[in-house]
Amino acid sequence: MDSPSESHGTLAAGPMRPRPFVVVRRWDETADTFSVELRPALGDGSEPSGAPAFRPGQFNMLYAFGAGEVPISISGDPADGERLIHTVRTVGAVTRLLSELRPGDAVGVRGPYGTGWPVDAAAGHDLIIIAGGIGLPPLRPVLYQVLAQRDRFGRVALLYGARSPEEMVFIDELRRWRSRLDLDVAITVDRATESWRGSVGFVTTLIARAPVDAADAVAMVCGPELMMRFAALGLVKKGVPEQQIYASLERNMKCGIGLCGHCQLGPSFVCRDGPVYPFTDVKGLLQVAER
Ligand SMILES: Cc1cc2nc3c(=O)[nH]c(=O)nc-3n(C[C@H](O)[C@H](O)[C@H](O)COP(=O)(O)OP(=O)(O)OC[C@H]3O[C@@H](n4cnc5c(N)ncnc54)[C@H](O)[C@@H]3O)c2cc1C
Numbered sequence: 001m002d003s004p005s006e007s008h009g010t011l012a013a014g015p016m017r018p019r020p021f022v023v024v025r026r027w028d029e030t031a032d033t034f035s036v037e038l039r040p041a042l043g044d045g046s047e048p049s050g051a052p053a054f055r056p057g058q059f060n061m062l063y064a065f066g067a068g069e070v071p072i073s074i075s076g077d078p079a080d081g082e083r084l085i086h087t088v089r090t091v092g093a094v095t096r097l098l099s100e101l102r103p104g105d106a107v108g109v110r111g112p113y114g115t116g117w118p119v120d121a122a123a124g125h126d127l128i129i130i131a132g133g134i135g136l137p138p139l140r141p142v143l144y145q146v147l148a149q150r151d152r153f154g155r156v157a158l159l160y161g162a163r164s165p166e167e168m169v170f171i172d173e174l175r176r177w178r179s180r181l182d183l184d185v186a187i188t189v190d191r192a193t194e195s196w197r198g199s200v201g202f203v204t205t206l207i208a209r210a211p212v213d214a215a216d217a218v219a220m221v222c223g224p225e226l227m228m229r230f231a232a233l234g235l236v237k238k239g240v241p242e243q244q245i246y247a248s249l250e251r252n253m254k255c256g257i258g259l260c261g262h263c264q265l266g267p268s269f270v271c272r273d274g275p276v277y278p279f280t281d282v283k284g285l286l287q288v289a290e291r
């Protein structure tokens with residue numbers, strides 16, 4: 001990845017300037033995925049003291065000093081104004097450096113950026129949330145918000161699929177959510193281990209049984225693009241109107257604020273107009289290979 005000065009001009013430029021945050025906690029979710037809790041570093045008083053407010057589905061640009069910046073969704077509670085939680089899979093240079101962060105270390109944060117999931121628009125409807133693998137972190141803020149305002153929504157179903165039991169994130173929380181009577185949680189893995197007693201198969205196989213009124217449901221889907229395409233097909237087959245299906249897309253990003261064009265997807269900039277889109281807007285674009 002380019003250094004920040006190559007990719008973004010000077011870091012002193014207003015909206016491109018990361019704000020310093022400090023790592024409070026860092027813990028492993030799986031062998032290659034970790035979560036990190038960040039709080040704003042104590043500054044000179046010129047910035048607001050808390051963490052910036054965000055909408056479920058938005059992302060921050062996280063800057064690992066000396067390595068570069070990457071877009072990472074916010075996976076914590078939108079009602080928590082003090083700290084930011086991010087959940088990151090280690091895939092390359094920047095995410096590897098982020099994975100080495102320890103309490104007390106500094107990280108730069110720009111954001112929040114992008115659109116969010118249409119949580120308010122889903123009020124009054126049934127809700128079906130479908131996540132594959134590392135697609136759950138960008139949807140967890142939706143669950144926090146919906147469960148905090150549970151009466152505003154009809155039936156709520158979470159369908160989660162991971163490649164194997166070891167690759168499931170947020171295990172303890174999934175257990176807690178499964179024990180709730182006001183949330184239907186179904187989990188499946190592509191490959192079972194000996195001790196796995198749950199469903200085996202792709203997450204899309206859970207759609208037909210999801211206990212929602214399909215015609216009235218709003219669906220939010222996040223995961224690999226192939227999974228999102230098949231999930232949307234399964235939802236439509238179940239009777240969910242196509243215009244009530246939303247998906248979150250990933251594209252390589254540099255500026256995060258609609259300036260560089262790096263994340264262009266057809267006529268749209270994913271950083272500015274996405275990452276959450278109505279499925280009707282992106283179903284053709286999902287076929288387009290990333291530049
Ligand atoms: C809006 C948005 C939100 C995101 N939210 C999250 C999040 O919450 N958690 C998270 O872990 N990641 C998230 N990502 C993906 C994350 O930004 C990338 O994984 C990261 O930029 C990789 O940077 P790197 O320098 O570590 O790896 P690079 O050196 O850029 O890539 C290393 C290798 O990994 C591959 N790679 C890059 N990105 C991905 C990817 N997304 N999936 C699989 N392989 C990849 C590359 O093709 C390359 O082969 C998000 C991306 C976007 C656009």
Ligand code: FES
Nearest residue numbers: 254256260261271
């Ligand atoms: S990342 Fe620069 S325009 Fe989207």
